[in-house]
Amino acid sequence: MNRLLNTGLALAALLCAGAAAAAVDYKIVTASEKGTYYAIGKDLARLVAPEAGINLEVLPTSGSAANVKLLRYEPGVKFAVVQADVFQAFVDRSGAGNAEASTLIRPLRVILPLYNTEIHYIVRADSPYNYLHEIKDARINGGLVGSGAALITHTLYRMMFGGPVPEAQASFLSNEEALVKLIGDKSLDVVVVAAGQPAPLIANMKPEAQKFIKLLKFDPSHPSARQPLSTYAPATVRAASYPNLLSEDFTTISVGAFLVTYDYNTRGTVDSMRAFGRALCQNFERLQEQGHPKWREVKLALPELGPGWSYYSPTARELRACTPKKRCSNEERILGLCN
Numbered sequence: 446m447n448r449l450l451n452t453g454l455a456l457a458a459l460l461c462a463g464a465a466a467a468a469v470d471y472k473i474v475t476a477s478e479k480g481t482y483y484a485i486g487k488d489l490a491r492l493v494a495p496e497a498g499i500n501l502e503v504l505p506t507s508g509s510a511a512n513v514k515l516l517r518y519e520p521g522v523k524f525a526v527v528q529a530d531v532f533q534a535f536v537d538r539s540g541a542g543n544a545e546a547s548t549l550i551r552p553l554r555v556i557l558p559l560y561n562t563e564i565h566y567i568v569r570a571d572s573p574y575n576y577l578h579e580i581k582d583a584r585i586n587g588g589l590v591g592s593g594a595a596l597i598t599h600t601l602y603r604m605m606f607g608g609p610v611p612e613a614q615a616s617f618l619s620n621e622e623a624l625v626k627l628i629g630d631k632s633l634d635v636v637v638v639a640a641g642q643p644a645p646l647i648a649n650m651k652p653e654a655q656k657f658i659k660l661l662k663f664d665p666s667h668p669s670a671r672q673p674l675s676t677y678a679p680a681t682v683r684a685a686s687y688p689n690l691l692s693e694d695f696t697t698i699s700v701g702a703f704l705v706t707y708d709y710n711t712r713g714t715v716d717s718m719r720a721f722g723r724a725l726c727q728n729f730e731r732l733q734e735q736g737h738p739k740w741r742e743v744k745l746a747l748p749e750l751g752p753g754w755s756y757y758s759p760t761a762r763e764l765r766a767c768t769p770k771k772r773c774s775n776e777e778r779i780l781g782l783c784n
Contacts, residue, residue, distance in 0.1 A: 469717050470500045473524035474512040476592065477620065478505045481641035481739055482526040482702070485559065488736035489524070489704075493728050497720035508592025508639075516707060517549050523709075523718070528562060528593035528639070529701035530600060530676055536753035552708045554757035555750060557725070557764065560742040561699040563680050564597055565638040565647060566661035569627060572634065576662050577698070578669040581606050583634035586616045586623035594620075594639035597677075597700055604672040620646055628657050635661075641702070641739040643686040652689045660691070663698045673698060706757050715759050722763030729767075 473489060475482040486503035494501035504522070506512055509531035516525040532553075538546035568574050574583065587598025587610075595617060602610045616623065616633060623636040638644055650658075664670060665679045680699035684691040709715055725745075732740045745767055747756055 468495075468498050468500050469713075470502065470521060471523040471717070472502045472504050472519070472521045473526070474504050474506045474515045474519075474522055475526050476506055476508045476512075476640075477646075479620070479644075479646045481562070481644060481737060482508075484645070484737040485526055485641075485702075485739065486524075488732055488740065489725075492731050492736060493724045494721065496724040496728060497717065499717060499721060506591075507589040508594060510593070510596060511591035512705075513549055513553065516553065516705065523706060523714070524556070525705045526559070527703050527705045528597070529703060531593050531596050532703065532705070532754070533676075533751070534596065534600075536751075540753065550753070554706055554708050554755050556704040556706050556722070556757055556760045557743070557745070558748065559702040559704055560641055560739045561678060561680055562593070562639055562702050563642050563644070563682055563697050563699045564594070564601075564677075565640065565644060565682070565697065567624070567627065567636045567638060567647075567658050568634060568661060569631070570655065570657055570659050572659070574635070574661060576664050576667070577601070578605060578664060578667045580635050580661070582614070584614045584616070584632065585610060585635040585637065586618050586620075586626075586633050587637050588617065588623075588639065589619055590617045592639070593700070594637050597639055598637045601673055601677070601698070604676075605669040624658075639700070641737070642682060643738065647687055647690065650687075650689055654690055658690075660695070660697070662695045665696065676700075706760070708755075708757065718757065719759040719763055722760035725760075726764060726767035 473486045475486040477483060483503060483505055490501035490503050506515060509528040512525040512527050513531065513535060515522050532550070535546045535550035539550050566577055574580055585598060585602070588594030599610055618626070620636065620638050623633055626633045627636050638646060640646070660682065663679060665674060677698045677700050679696050681694050682691070682697050683694050706718065709718060729745055745764055747761055747764060750756065
């Protein structure tokens with residue numbers, strides 16, 4: 446009996462070891478650990494990747510522009526969360542003949558459009574600024590070089606005011622460093638945080654924060670908004686996202702986010718990516734229920750993309766054929782009606 450038991454345990458151990466060995470190690474590049482992109486990556490690693498036989502490591506980065514390069518060149522990086530305007534900026538520069546931009550962006554492919562990322566413009570509570578169109582002469586921190594926040598800050602400024610942010614008024618600090626300077630020595634006037642609401646950095650602030658900071662509004666009807674609205678979209682920041690800071694909803698500006706990969710064609714990688722697409726389909730409801738609130742804004746539909754953008758065929762086929770698992774109620778389980 447003991448021999449049989451030992452044999453059974455040994456066999457079970459071998460099977461478990463074989464299953465573990467079969468998993469592949471991939472990485473996803475996101476943004477700051479306190480940002481929404483990082484939370485999205487953690488959700489995919491926890492709720493999707495294991496079913497696809499993938500050990501998915503979530504890497505914090507400086508943001509979208511850095512993610513494009515990491516996806517292109519960093520070993521093991523198979524997924525990236527990229528801001529739409531960053532991706533488009535590379536496409537535009539590629540189309541204009543920039544060889545480096547072309548090398549970076551041409552082999553990249555979209556797995557799934559995600560959600561709109563709200564752009565939070567933070568100022569001191571006693572600031573004279575209340576709207577984005579009032580910050581022309583402000584000292585602005587757009588985030589780290591390579592981040593999506595930095596690109597949108599400078600792109601929006603140029604669109605709204607007809608020129609670049611003056612060098613003397615621009616800084617490229619992390620959000621945390623910038624907020625210290627905003628409130629501490631007051632050497633900054635505006636800190637820009639690009640993160641889907643609720644952005645952890647802001648949501649985790651205590652009620653006392655109302656004494657020190659406020660968020661700027663975006664006025665879509667203001668003349669300066671005309672050009673930005675050709676690329677970006679208005680979005681509602683909900684008081685429920687930041688109950689310690691807000692008493693009512695207001696309008697800001699937002700930009701789309703995409704889950705992106707490379708145009709892999711080796712059999713093993715294609716098989717893993719196809720399995721990821723199936724697992725994403727089958728676990729999508731779990732993502733919406735157990736993941737970051739932003740998952741509730743995501744759809745598995747694959748809308749038409751603009752020129753220079755393409756879907757990754759192996760995952761696209763899986764998602765277009767997707768029939769998500771129907772969740773089983775307790776009553777159905779008791780009656781034996783669940784597969």
